[in-house]
Amino acid sequence: MIKRLLERFRRDRGLHMASVRIDFFPEGKVKPSVFWDRSQDQENDTVPLVLYFYARILFELAELNDVRVARELMGFVTQVCDLVLAGEGPPSRIRLPLGDLNITGEVADAPSRSYQAEFYQFQDGHFRLDFQGSIGKESFYLPGAFLVLLQSCLDNLGDEPLNLLARGLNRLHDYYRHRRDFWESSSLTAGPVFAMGKEELRPGVVELED
Numbered sequence: 001m002i003k004r005l006l007e008r009f010r011r012d013r014g015l016h017m018a019s020v021r022i023d024f025f026p027e028g029k030v031k032p033s034v035f036w037d038r039s040q041d042q043e044n045d046t047v048p049l050v051l052y053f054y055a056r057i058l059f060e061l062a063e064l065n066d067v068r069v070a071r072e073l074m075g076f077v078t079q080v081c082d083l084v085l086a087g088e089g090p091p092s093r094i095r096l097p098l099g100d101l102n103i104t105g106e107v108a109d110a111p112s113r114s115y116q117a118e119f120y121q122f123q124d125g126h127f128r129l130d131f132q133g134s135i136g137k138e139s140f141y142l143p144g145a146f147l148v149l150l151q152s153c154l155d156n157l158g159d160e161p162l163n164l165l166a167r168g169l170n171r172l173h174d175y176y177r178h179r180r181d182f183w184e185s186s187s188l189t190a191g192p193v194f195a196m197g198k199e200e201l202r203p204g205v206v207e208l209e210d
Helices: 001-012 042-065 067-084 136-155 158-177 187-196
Strands: 015-024 031-035 112-122 128-135
Touching: 001 136, 015 042, 015 136, 031 042, 042 067, 042 128, 042 136, 042 158, 042 187, 067 128, 067 136, 112 136, 112 187, 128 136, 128 187, 136 158, 158 187
Parallel strands: none
Antiparallel strands: 015 031, 015 112, 112 128
């Protein structure tokens, strides 16, 4: 019986696919990293990974009563996605204005703060993301963590995965503006699932207020 329970627990946790780590160093240096454990197609699997990570960043900001910062981040990311998708040819690979943050490679010093996420996939195709991070000045570092990951995608993803990501981020914004729930724990899954699907929002639903 104990063996069956343990097997069920392991099965319910899902298959570990990847780890995301965003390390911040002194002098504004920051290093985004994605370590893949299991994936048949890392570029396409990056799309749900980033969507779930973004949903968690918005949730964390809302939990800290930084809803205004979350909405500002959504507005900025919408502008980025619109620029990426603006042309008829390949996606535009823009450089994000990261302010005092500078993406770097290997750094000998230990990071001053880090955010880490573990990404899992269940047998039914659904995903889960576990998140942990430093505490303090989150209205700066949480958005920064996502934006440097997004810049990494702009630099490294292929054309089609990047287009899918930009469209998915816009769909995630549509979901939140209509459902009003990026601060609800259910949105951590429901939002990205909607963003990756083709479901249309029902007309007549009130949008999120500023």
